[in-house]
Amino acid sequence: MAFNKFNVLHWHIVDDHSFPYQSATFPELSKEGAYSHAHVYTQTDVKIVLEYACIRGIRVIPVFDTPGHTNSWGPGQKDLLTPCYKGAVKIDNFGPVNPILNTTYEFMSKFFKETSQVFPDKYIHLGGDKVDFTCWKSNPDVAEFVQQQGFGQDYKKLESYHIQKLIDIVSSANKGYMVWQEVFDNGVKLKEDTIVEIWIQSNYAIELQKVTEAGYTAVLAAPWYLDYISYGQDWKKYYTVEPLDFVGNKTQKDLVIGGSAALWGKFVDATNISPRLWLRASTVGERLWSPQNVRNLDDAYSRLTEHRCRMLRRGIAAQPLYAGYCEM
């Protein structure tokens, strides 16, 4: 990253499948939620990452994505997730975080107090994307709560209710927050300095317009999902993205503070992360650092191939752009 002048590590550290973050306050989370005791990041590991990044001028923003994407939180924290029902019968399945219990927010309060101390960056990413409402709807207690709150049948309002409380918790810990675009799209009341991360591919230019029109800061990830591999020189399509290519005035454009190359891990681990990242991510690095008029593909190609050989010399397994060679 430092070789490419990236300056933020967006650490999507936990999700549905596993919980590798070893929490000091809630050790059961990783004890029950990690793939194995060997598949964890201890507090020391985290400190090492933070220090290593700091020395390279890289901020580390952790992502603790809720209320969806939380399957792995359940085994180590009883009653955190919503039990799903089939008709009147509770089934052995869990859904998103249970937004109606006080215990949920007591937990969140303590948990985010810890993460706010462990991760020194002013910002924390709260996620908030792709919440599947099916389980909530199936649960009679949740359904009743929704009724009482006057949400009607709009479960987006329940999601907002959760995020709102979460935001209040995090704010009181003196942190700013980043959220995925759904939180904005669903009309949650956000603090002025909230950063909205735009990830949905279709019509992201329109989303940029809306978010900045509402006065929020935006970070663009949508066109830079590097996990979506394809055959050929796909670096070109990442390079030609122009983040400010949307309808808006100067004030709006100034609210776009940058972007994020995303490498989701469904099909990625230590065996293939380096070739998959580099140099495709380098094109994003240049797009975000260099002036708007630096966009000639041929020129970029010759610089990228040279940069690739440079990275090889530095021991990075950056994959080739096209047929050719580097001096050994």
Add this chain to the structure above:
Amino acid sequence: MKNSLQVLVAVPECGPFPEMNSVENYTLILNDHDFILKAHTVWGALRGLETFSQLIWRSDEGMFSVNWTEIVDFPRFPHRGLLLDTSRHYLPLEVILETLDVMAYNKFNVFHWHIVDDPSFPYESMTFPELNRKGSYNPISHIYTIGDVKTVIEYARLRGIRVIAEFDTPGHTLSWGKGVPGLLTPCYAGATPSGTYGPINPILNKTYEFMASFFQEISSVFPDFYLHLGGDEVDFTCWQSNPDIQAFMKEKGFDNYEKLESFYIQKLLNIVSSYGKGYIVWQEVFDNNVKLRPDTVVHVWRETQPSPYAFEMDTITKAGYRVLLSAPWYLNRISYGEDWQEIYRVEPLNFEGSPEQKALVIGGEACMWGEYVDETNLTPRLWPRAGAVAERLWSSQSVTDVGLAYDRLTHFRCELLRRGVQAQPLNVGYCEHEYFQH
């Protein structure tokens, strides 16, 4: 408790090389009385040993254990290959050797070495040293010496893997022209040469003198009966532009350039036959009506043009030639997701044809073309995806359940990691031994 596996081989010599018709059957019997591996040939024993190695598991106490087993196994297809391209990108020797190791883990038995092509000529020729001196990316670091080649052949042999070298002509030969001036056709822009070159020049006698000498060397360096002669994607534009070639065409009464290509290939095939070699050619050679020897193997690589590959296989086998299938197995064509499933679902004999025709399908090859591949990403891109091809070519036609294959392939992938192979994940999950970069 057992501390040795008895291996019984009926035909004991280790001397010869594995061949197209080598018998790879084996029987593995593991119980309290018998702990044996039986095979007709040493090649079958190698396959059985690989199976045995994969049956072993470790108990919680750390003891190596194996279940009672009775396996009678043999491959469905005799030619189960993997193509590597060392022209688009040079692959260091260790990378090739490691690939041969993993091929053996997957019971692949043919290494199709697409060794030279347009961008570079890394093969160190003893007869024409200028070929690699001028044609390689770097004549010191980016070549395969005769020692390297022999190392590959022997390493492969010890794993029951045949090495079939491909020297693709008349197209795909730009790098040849640097070391052998006059070999390639000079292209013309109107009445004057443009300075660029095209395919091999088929009208000159010295072309065939060169080919005769060159392939004499190749025939002696590579011991397998078969050589792959390529013959694909010949771009006629340059030939068309050249006035000498136009004159030659008139003289010969050729009304299209396929006939000129055939003229060249015919002479090449005769040269190669005279050295006692058989040959494999890409499908265009058949499509363009070149006269082929009956024991020619035609390699099908085009998925939909000029016709769907199933149709092509029908046509070729109807004409009595043996066929290799690669068209749906271009592993270099990556895409997002579990693309191994599509690879696995291919059924090579899914075409209209008689049983006699189907018997002419001798197998297939997974191809890893090198435009976007070198040692930085070869291994994760190859494995475990190529495993889907390997099983399709070895196992019985009825082994098709994708769900079961997923379980076995994910388990196998973790085993590859344990063996130090940088095989990429199939989906979310984990292995006990994760990959650690050395």
